[in-house]
Amino acid sequence: MKSAKAIKYLTWASIGIVLISGFAWLGLGRISGAISRVTVFDNLINRPEKASSAVTYLVVGSDTREGLTAAELRLLRVGSTKTAAGARSDTMMLVHISKSRDRAVVISIPRDSLVTIPAHTSLDGKTQISETQSKVNAAFAWGGAPLLIQTIEKATNLRIDHYVEVNFAGFKNVVDALGGIQVCSKVPINDPKSHLVMSAGVHTLNGIEALKYVRTRDFDGLGDIGRMQRQQQFVSAVFRKATSTGVLLNPFKVKDLISAIFKTVKTDETLDQGDIVNLAKQIKNLAPGKMRTMTIPLGTANGYAAGVGSVVIWHETLAPELFERLRNDLPVVDEVKPSKSANAEKKKASASPTIVDKFKTRTANENPCGEIKY
Secondary structure, rough: HHHHHHHHHHHHHHHHHHHHHHHHHHHHHHHHHHOOOOOOOOOOOOOOOOOOOOOOEEEEEEOOOOOHHHHHHHHHHOOOOOOOOOOOEEEEEEEEEEOOOOOEEEEEEEEEEEEEOOOEEEOOOOOOOOOOEEEHHHHHHHHHHHHHHHHHHHHHHOOEEEEEEOHHHHHHHHHHHHEEEEEEEEEOOOOOOOEEEEEEEEEEEEEHHHHHHHHHOOOOOOOOHHHHHHHHHHHHHHHHHHHOOOOOOOOOHHHHHHHHHHOOOEEEEEOOHHHHHHHHHHHOOOOOEEEEEEEEEEEEEEEEEEEEEEEEEOOOHHEEEOOOOOOOOOOEEEEEEOOOOOOOOOHHOOOOOEEOOOOEEEEEOOOOOOEEEE
């Protein structure tokens, strides 16, 4: 009898899960139809070969203001869509997900990185522009996503599979859909340019406050490097929150999150609903400790290039090694197993492998002020 009752409860539970999944799928289908698409790969030539089934995304944070209300613009204290015409790539990150979908690495690309921008046609289609050296964010300004992808592929010899562009409104909406994100700063922040004023310690930021936090760079003397470090910490915090049981087990929060993402991002023409659903299923068990964030290894953070100005120059050996590892889907950290010891006690004490992290990464479960629980 107990067995029959248990089967009955299990059956109803299963039906409930299927129904919720069905409703979520229908909701996803309706939302994904509204995704903005941008054609980025059609006319690209001489692209790097794809060496594995790992997936590499280029995620670009655009500083366009579309989608923000007048009140939000006042809170953010930035210009309107009229005073900030055009789009600039405020943030660039490569997101590499291993072929086994159990490892991920998020790599910040300094926007002042000195790179070779391939020959291209101007955005108005009237002028042929020769290959030249400039800052990587100039590629986005001169030729949009296609030229930026071509430039990064040329610099890294790493094939980019998908492109995702997030504007101010998209970022804000995702943070608000998650109910805010906790961050921690070891020092007070008072940045006159981003207008962020924050005491040291832990804070839960809403969308507008989070935008100020990831854009701030004029209070600690570290400039864009410091800003990228805070952005990496913030990405980790978002990942922890989005994969927490409080979000994953709440279908309404999941739907709000998906809706916030899909309504305010642009993706390449090849990224469809099936890809997104499959990826979500594949990485659902990706632990925060298996996601690492980092900046491209730098040789010179305060360089200078004639005709370009102040630039960032990548490390001549570490940067190519990083890209080679990603191309071959190898971990970005090494685990060195202990050598066999004649002393049993030493052998027992050194049973765990030593982590060698030459690229100075962080895992997504690390943050400046210790553990933050959701």
